[in-house]
Amino acid sequence: MKGLIQRVSHANVVVAGETVGAIDAGLLLLLGVEKDDDEQKADKLLDRVLRYRVFSDDNGKMNLSLADTGGGLLVVSQFTLVADTCKGLRPSFSSGATPEKGNALYEYFVKQAQLRHPDVATGVFGADMKVSLLNDGPVTFMLDV
Numbered sequence: 001m002k003g004l005i006q007r008v009s010h011a012n013v014v015v016a017g018e019t020v021g022a023i024d025a026g027l028l029l030l031l032g033v034e035k036d037d038d039e040q041k042a043d044k045l046l047d048r049v050l051r052y053r054v055f056s057d058d059n060g061k062m063n064l065s066l067a068d069t070g071g072g073l074l075v076v077s078q079f080t081l082v083a084d085t086c087k088g089l090r091p092s093f094s095s096g097a098t099p100e101k102g103n104a105l106y107e108y109f110v111k112q113a114q115l116r117h118p119d120v121a122t123g124v125f126g127a128d129m130k131v132s133l134l135n136d137g138p139v140t141f142m143l144d145v
Contacts, residue, residue, distance in 0.1 A: 001041045001105070002032040002081045003143040007054050011074045011133035013123040020129075021121035023072025027054070028133050031109060032081025033102040034095050042109045044145045049073070050117060054139055062139075066117070073113060076123035076131055077106045099126060 005027050012022035029049055055064035055071070066073060079102065083091035097105065103125045113120045123129045 001034060001037040001045050001145050003045050003049060004030040004032075004078070004081060005049060005052065005054070005141050005143060006030075006133060007136045007139035008074075009134040009136045011072075011131065013074065013076055013121075014130040014132070015124050015127045021074055021076075021123055023074045023119065023121050025136070026069070026071030026073055026119065027066050028074045028076065028131070030076050030078035030081060031106060032078050033097040033105045034082045035097045035101065036095075037097060037101075037105055039105070039108055041145045042105055043112065045143060046109060046112055046116070048143050048145065050113075052141070052143065054141065070118060072119040072121060073117055074121045074123075075106075075110055075113060076129065077102065077125045 008028050010024050011028040013020050050067045051065045053062050053065050055069050057063040079096055082096045083093055085091050106125050110122050
């Protein structure tokens, strides 16, 4: 399971012209599910996302997590994160989960996030989404579990 987190001032997801998810300051998480992923990996990634220290403390150091700040979390499914791009000119998606498994683990991840964090928004799994964000920093990290 892979998660690309971006510290944002705000972010939103639009599907078919309608905003389906939006947050103010917090983290945008692009979530990629691989075929060998399971709920245990989802729990581990969620813990890292919520506790990863990417927000500045009073001294300007990255010492605060999303759990510390209470900011928003926008979770967007991103199948292309699991692509193998090591060779050739076309990505391979052979390590990606099936749509059914990907959706099930995405939904599980979101449900667990909502149980553990007060401000969680989402995109729509498998939809053609337009994601807008203002990256704060810029600060972007790839988390693998």
